[in-house]
Amino acid sequence: MVKIIMHGCNGHMGQVISGLVEKDPDAEIVAGIDVTDQGKNSYPVYTNMEECQVEADALIDFSSAKATDALLAYCEKRKLPVVLCTTGLSEEQLAKVEETAKNVAVLKSANMSLGINTLMKLLQDAAKVLATAGFDMEIVEKHHRLKVDAPSGTALALADSINEAMDNQYHYTYDRSQRREMRDDKEIGISAVRGGTIVGEHEVIFAGPDEVIEFKHTAYSKAVFGKGAIEAAKFLAGKPAGRYDMSDVISAK
Secondary structure, three states, rough: OOEEEEEEOOOOHHHHHHHHHHHHEEEEEEEEEEOOOOOOOOOOEOOHHHHHOOOOEEEEEOHHHHHHHHHHHHHHHHHOOOEEOOOOOOOHHHHHHHHHEEEEEEEOOOOOOOOHHHHHHHHHHHHHHHHOOEEEEEEEEEEEEOOOOOOHHHHHHHHHHHHHHHOOOEEEOOOOOOEEEEEOOOOOEEEEEEEEOOOOEEEEEEEEEOEEEEEEEOOOOOOHHHHHHHHHHHHHOOOEEEEEEHHHHHHHO
């Protein structure tokens, strides 16, 4: 039984993860940390992080970037493995993540979905065959109308995964509207769609002479990210200090 502390337990993802863990026989949330205790959780909630000294195997963080510095210091002090799911970290904070990982296990990924991370692995294998054979590669990502960044971090992670398999020979094109020229052979096109309540959809297209291969992942709810975070916490429990990501979780399956 993996014992988990949920940081940001009263937020949307904190509640999603709490619900998932209640149905998971191999995991238990033993404490929560949030700015307020709303009395809606089955576990104790601490509004002061330092007061939470409950024994645990890992901490899952779904909160805000402004809390990350204190969180990393807390986990480093307690030698508590942390699954860092909060996005929008500054360059200084990302550097702090790497520094903290020298003393405690830290897992951070651009996307916590098991499906997306399995897709990245498949794309690397596909690219080695298809890109080498001259197939063009395009990524189309779709998200809800409220998402402000484009392209998504996941789309960039998919492109980076492909590029890594191809020894980083490719460059990315985000907008062709100002260009009147044929696509380059060493180009990965990335397009963003924003509308409605689309949770997240990513399609990777390999287009070659007279044939097209498509890989597609659709998230129908944010529960997929919660499930991935729980699996990451199970993986991270007992791991030595170091920097991990979801590819390590996938490889361990």
